[in-house]
Structure formats: structure tokens, C-alpha cells
Amino acid sequence: MGIFVGEHTRLVVQGITGREGRFHAGRMKEYGTNVVAGMTPGRGGTDVDGVPVYDTVLEAVKETGANTSCIFVPASAAADAASEALAAGIETVVCITEGIPTLDVMSVLDAAKAQALKGRIIGPNCPGLVTCGKALVGIMPGNIFTPGPVGLISRSGTLTYEVVNLLTSKGIGQSTCIGVGGDPIIGTNFVDCLAEFERDPETRVVVLIGEIGGQDEEDAAAFIKDNVSKPVVAFVSGRTAPPGKRMGHAGAIVSGSMGTAESKVRAFREAGVPVADSIADIADLVAKALGR
Amino acid sequence: MKLHEFQAKDMMRRYGIRTPRGEVASTPDEAGEIAARLGCAVAVKAQVHVGGRGKAGGIAVAATPDETRRQASRILGMSIKGLTVTRVLVEEAVNATREYYAGMTVDRARRSIVVMASSEGGVDIEDVAARTPERIAKVWVSPRDGFEPWQARSLALSAGFERKALGQAGAMIANLFRLFIREDASLAEINPLMLADDGRVIAADAKITVDDNSLSRHPEYQALTGGDSDDPLEQEAYRRGLTYVKLDGNIGVIGNGAGLVMATLDAINAEGGRAADFLDIGGGARADVVKNALELILMDGRVRAILINVFGGITRCDEVASGLLAAAESVGVRVPIVVRLAGTRAEEGRELLRGTSVVAAEGMADAARHVVALAARGVS
Numbered sequence: 276m277g278i279f280v281g282e283h284t285r286l287v288v289q290g291i292t293g294r295e296g297r298f299h300a301g302r303m304k305e306y307g308t309n310v311v312a313g314m315t316p317g318r319g320g321t322d323v324d325g326v327p328v329y330d331t332v333l334e335a336v337k338e339t340g341a342n343t344s345c346i347f348v349p350a351s352a353a354a355d356a357a358s359e360a361l362a363a364g365i366e367t368v369v370c371i372t373e374g375i376p377t378l379d380v381m382s383v384l385d386a387a388k389a390q391a392l393k394g395r396i397i398g399p400n401c402p403g404l405v406t407c408g409k410a411l412v413g414i415m416p417g418n419i420f421t422p423g424p425v426g427l428i429s430r431s432g433t434l435t436y437e438v439v440n441l442l443t444s445k446g447i448g449q450s451t452c453i454g455v456g457g458d459p460i461i462g463t464n465f466v467d468c469l470a471e472f473e474r475d476p477e478t479r480v481v482v483l484i485g486e487i488g489g490q491d492e493e494d495a496a497a498f499i500k501d502n503v504s505k506p507v508v509a510f511v512s513g514r515t516a517p518p519g520k521r522m523g524h525a526g527a528i529v530s531g532s533m534g535t536a537e538s539k540v541r542a543f544r545e546a547g548v549p550v551a552d553s554i555a556d557i558a559d560l561v562a563k564a565l566g567r
Numbered sequence: 568m569k570l571h572e573f574q575a576k577d578m579m580r581r582y583g584i585r586t587p588r589g590e591v592a593s594t595p596d597e598a599g600e601i602a603a604r605l606g607c608a609v610a611v612k613a614q615v616h617v618g619g620r621g622k623a624g625g626i627a628v629a630a631t632p633d634e635t636r637r638q639a640s641r642i643l644g645m646s647i648k649g650l651t652v653t654r655v656l657v658e659e660a661v662n663a664t665r666e667y668y669a670g671m672t673v674d675r676a677r678r679s680i681v682v683m684a685s686s687e688g689g690v691d692i693e694d695v696a697a698r699t700p701e702r703i704a705k706v707w708v709s710p711r712d713g714f715e716p717w718q719a720r721s722l723a724l725s726a727g728f729e730r731k732a733l734g735q736a737g738a739m740i741a742n743l744f745r746l747f748i749r750e751d752a753s754l755a756e757i758n759p760l761m762l763a764d765d766g767r768v769i770a771a772d773a774k775i776t777v778d779d780n781s782l783s784r785h786p787e788y789q790a791l792t793g794g795d796s797d798d799p800l801e802q803e804a805y806r807r808g809l810t811y812v813k814l815d816g817n818i819g820v821i822g823n824g825a826g827l828v829m830a831t832l833d834a835i836n837a838e839g840g841r842a843a844d845f846l847d848i849g850g851g852a853r854a855d856v857v858k859n860a861l862e863l864i865l866m867d868g869r870v871r872a873i874l875i876n877v878f879g880g881i882t883r884c885d886e887v888a889s890g891l892l893a894a895a896e897s898v899g900v901r902v903p904i905v906v907r908l909a910g911t912r913a914e915e916g917r918e919l920l921r922g923t924s925v926v927a928a929e930g931m932a933d934a935a936r937h938v939v940a941l942a943a944r945g946v947s
Contacts, residue, residue: 351783376751376781377673378710384678385709402880414850416880416910431826432850436878436910437931457825459675459753486826489675513829515836516845520812523825523847526675530693553837554830555932 277406277451277478278426278471279367279397280308280343284410287312287332287341287365289348289356291323295371296347299414300326303345306411311339332363345403345412346370353399354379361387361394369412370398370462380460396462397455400524402432404453413454423448425561426472428465429484430457430491430524434512438484438557445558447565450478457524459488465495473503480506480564482557483548487513488527488534496542506564509543510551511536568777568788571614573656575773582746584739584757586770589658598639601657602632608660611638613645613652616797618691623647628660650797661769663761667728668692668703669740670756670774671747679707682714682744684736686727689759702727714744735768736760751781800844800867807859809846816841818942819864819873819902821857823848823882831876834931840939843870851881857890862898872942873904874934877916884908884916892919900924903941907934 286303290296291313301324304310312335313323319330329335332344344360346353346368353372360368361383380399387394397404403413407422419436421443429435432454439452453468455461465483472478481503485492492511499507514536516522518529529535543550549564551557570578576586588605591614592598602609613625620626625647629635635657645652666689674681685703687695695702704726708714720737728736739760747755754776761771782788796802804811810825818835820842822828832842844864848856857875864870877887887908894900907928908916917927926941928934 350780374780374783376784377753377778378748378751378781381673381678381680382710385711389711414881419910429826431824431829432880433822433824433878434826434830436880437827437830440878440909459673460678484826486829491675494676512826512833514833515842516829516832517812517814520845522812522829522845523810527825527829553834553932555930 276475277409278468278475279406279451279453280404280410280412281406282409284343284412285309285311285339285341286412287314287335287339287344288326289314289332289344289346289360291315291326291328291347292318293347297323299347300324302417303411306417307408308410308412312341332360332365336363336365341365343367343412344369346372348372350374354383357396358383358386361392361396365394368394368396368462369401369403370396371401371403371413373400375399375458377458377460380458384460384462395467397453398461399456400458401456401461402435402454404451406451407449415452415454419443420452421448423450424477424479424565425449425482426475426478426480427452427482427484428468429454430486430526431484431512434484437554438482438510441554441558442561445562447558447561450475457526459526465491466498469495469498469503469507473505478505480508480561482561483507483509485509485511485539486524486527487511487516487522487529487536488524490534492539493542496546496548499548500546507548508551508557508560508564509548510554510557511539568779568782569616570775570777571616572612572773573614575775576770578746578750578775579743579770579773582742584742584770585767586773587659587661589656591654591656592639593643593654595636595640595643598655598657599632599636602629602635605657605659609635609657610660611635611642612656612658613642613647614654614656615647615650615652617648617650620647625652661761661771662764663759663771664764665729665732665762666759667726667732667736667762668758669736669743669760670754670758671744672754674707677707679709680747682706682708682722682740684722684726684728684740692758708744710748714741716741729762731766732762732768739768739770750775751778751785752776753778800863803866804863807863809860809863810849811863812845814842814844816843817869817871818842818938819867819870820844820876821846821848821860821864821873822876823850823852823878827876827878831874831931831935834935835874835939838935838939840935840942843867848882852886854886854890854893857887858894858897861891861894865898865900870902872902872938874938875904875906876931876934877908877910879908879910879912881911883911884913885919888916888919891925892923905934905938905941907931
């Protein structure tokens, strides 16, 4: 099973005729993802390495039954691309593009809400997600993942690879690993993912990798306390980051007393979630939660 | 990107928001001339990107052009929290009868804009928020909606603004919202929003942060500041197009991906060391980016050792290794370097570095341990 993507996924790649779109469409196919369509306005009727290209997402949906999209278009057009996918009835829109203005992302989410559209956006500025052995949607390196019982949610791409690699090397596999993105406004947050993992029979333990900035981790801790029965292991990066400085991610900034690593760690501990002091400790805490 | 107060006020004036008359000066004589032109008592205010300027002596009131000159010569060149003052804003001094707060920012949790007003202005609004949150009136607005003067007036009323300030303050807040949307701000704040003794409502201080992601549709911002940092190394990094933050330690750090770099800093800290910087080469960096990054870090005289931590996804480790070798050739490397490569083409990368003086580390913790030991040894 896993969450959001899997065997049921029929993927349309928006921006498939661009350099990144084409390259990653190929990598996703190699992993086994069912890539059914590409979409680039003005390039309909052509194909990219055997994948048919459509001018609109709606056409792709009608012709191929696509239910998931992955966006590889430049920042100036990415919010529009996400809107189009949602309006076409796509269930899961994974937006890889980084550098989309915050107000644009807010407007897209808002419009979707106003029109009562059902789809969800993952990202933007995210590495995508993998349901191990079934589907990879995004830019993650497929070879590090192994099927197993651990669900993983993270705001950071490379840190996800680091942790997955560690788990795999200790013989601990994963169900779905998802990078929710490092921007201040994202479509799918920790709480959304936790709710799905709670329902997913294949996920037995959840690893949550947070970082400084915002209050998504604090909200996640509160949600876990009341709604999650499965064990959760957390890690928070940026403990040594100085306040007021933006640490790479647009969202990773401590303003005032908000968003500090201490407040996040405290929130998790109060919710009964063990917090790893280092990356290496994560594997031990997970092994313990799995009863190994 | 944070704007300086004088830049924020220029922007606000373009949106019809009343601010004190004033100009920016970089010499005492210029400051004196501005005061003479204004023909009234003035405030002389240091233009640096830190809070607490007033407490540090960076703000003064002067009655005459001569006194303005003296105050400017005292403030220019002074250091506030490590930053040297190179410019002062000289503006009309305003006598306040009341000080309010008005501002708006992105509310991440609600995925919306939050517009705020408070009758507790003139002080650190975060303190007010922490101590007496009920003193701040808030309303959440979508960027797709407008925010009209009547809505702003009703917000100001519930915040406890005096009646005679409501009309002007309402128009001011509505204009500020227009600015927020059109200029892609992530923070726009007037604190204090002053009710002057002559009945005018004035933005006495102004703070604007614009969204870095919007710079492509606002080319004018580039010219405005050239990066918002006052630190020479951060400015150099900005010119080189690198994501860099200066920190206070002596271990240079380069990595790919913000989360991984932050975790690397934490790992160094856990081993008893202190990082000199945060530097993220991003995804898919080629050799020239790595070379560029390493050269920058070597400009920092405090650096005693360097840690390069890369987990290649899109990024290829052999590109990282060749960038490192190119930098070593171009500028020479005066400090020990620890490199940890994992992921895409890690083997090839390690092979390129074999036989050099670079210390190869297996994992992150291992790398942190090595680099902290090397920095402590003070090898130069």
C-alpha cells in the first residue's frame, strides 16, 4: 500500500519536454512508476521516449486516466501548472519546482479550496515521494529505498536520503518516504501525512524529520498525541542555527521565539515521541519501536 | 530580502502611506545639509539590519543642523551588534500623542496573510504577542481578496485605536496591504504608527521583507540592496550566487541540501566544534559551483578546517571531487579538508581524491569527529 502513490498511480509529467522533465520521467519509469502521459502546452501529439504528450492536463486525464502529476516547469509557470492539474481532477499533484513566490502558492491552494477541488498538492520545492517497490514520483534516487514497515516524512530532500540510506543499511525497509518541501507554504504537511500513515496497514513506525522554522512540528506533535497510535520517531535539524537567519530553505528561519529547535523537540517529547539527538540515533530508535 | 528603513519608507510613500519627510546620508555634512533643508528638529537613525538600534545609541534627536552633524558623526562608523553603520536616515522629528502598531505577514499554519493592529505600538511587538496576545487584533485575508479601508478601520477599532486616528489609519493599513500583494512582501510593518500632536497619522518606522522567490518579477529589488547582508563575506557569497550564512565558529562547512547542511552543523556541534558557516551548494551542483564555494570559504580567515558533506541524488559526487581539486589548484588549500561522499557516483568521487591530502570519511558522524579534531589541532 503506502500512501498517496503506489500501484494505482497513473502519472502525467508536466513539463516532460524540458531537460529535467525528460530525465526524471525516464528515471521514474525505470523505477517502475506507471508514467502514462506527458504534458507541455504546444507540444501535444508528440512523444518523449514513447510517452505521449498532451497540450493540457485535462486531455491527458481523459485519454490516459492519469490521476497523479509531477511538475517540472520553471518557477514562473509552476503555480499555474499546479492549478491546471487540480482543475483537471488530478488527485495528487507533486510539485518539484523551487522558487515559486509564496503568495502564488497561497493563491493556488486558496482557489482550490474555494472551488472545492479534491486534489492535494505535495510541495512545492520538494523531492517528491516513493512508495517502495511500487512508484517513485519526483527526483529521489530510487536505489537507496527498500520495501519495509517504516513511513518517513521530511522537510528536506538530502536529509531524507541520508536517513533512508542509514535505515536500509541496517536492514530496515520503508513503506512510503515523502519530502513535503522546505517552503513556508506547502500543500501537504506533516499532519496530513501522519493521518495517512495511521491508516496505512503497511506502515508500522513513522519517522518524522523536521527542522527549524514555522510550527509544523509543534502541530504534528499535538496531532500525534491525540490521533496516532503507531510509534513515531522524530529528528529536528538546525539546533545550532542562529535566530533571524534563513538557513537555505525559505522556510527555515527562526523569528523571535517562534520555530526554534528547542520548542519543536520539547513538543515531541511532551507528546511521547522520542527525538533522536543525531542521525545515527534514528536507526536505533526505529529498531526499538519495531521491537528488534 | 530585508529592506532598510529608508528603502521601506520610499516604497510606502509610493503607495500613499504618510511617512516623516527625510533623506539618507552617508557623511555628517550630508546629514547637516538634510537637516537644514528640512528646517525642523530631526531624528538621526542608523540604517543597519538589526533590532535594538535605539538601545545601542543608533538613534538620536537633533534640534539644529550643527547638532545633526555631530550626532551623525557619532553614529556613522559605530558598530551595532557587529555591524558597522555606513548610512543614517535624517528625517523630520514627530511628536507623538499615541503610538500604535500595524503590520501583516504570511501565516504559515493558516496558509494565509494575517493582518494585525495593536494599540501597544512603539515596543517590540513580539513581546506584546508573547505577554498580552489579546492586545493584538488579527484578521486573515487571502491574497486573492482585497483589504478595504473599512475593513482596516474595523480592525483598528477593535485594536483600541482612538477615534480621530481611525480614518487615516484605516487608509494606511489598506494601502499597506496593496503594497504587500503588489511588491510580493513576506512582512510589512509600521511600528510605531504614530498619532502626532498635530493630528496626522504617520508611519514613524517601517519594516519590509520581500519574498526572495519573487525577485525575478521585481528586477528593481536587485539594484535596491545587492543582497540584504551587511557582512562582507555574505555579500561576496551573494555576488557569487551561493546560499551562504556566516556563523561564529572555525570549521568551514559545505554540503548539498539545506536540511543536510543544518544537520551537519548540528553534528559538528555535538562533537564539540563550531561551524564557521552554512553553505548549501544546492541540487545538481557542477564542479565550478564547488570550486566557487570552496574559494569563498577559504577567504574566511577564521577557518581552521573544512568539512564537505555530500549525499548525491541529482548531485554527482565526482563533480564535487573535481571542483575541490580545481579550487585547490586555483587558490591553494591552507587548511585540512575532510570529505564525506555518498550516493550518486560516490566511488568515482572518492577515486579522484585518492592520493591527495584530503581526509575521506565514511559517515556523517565520522566526518564531524575528524574535522573537529583537525580544527582543534589548529593546523595552518
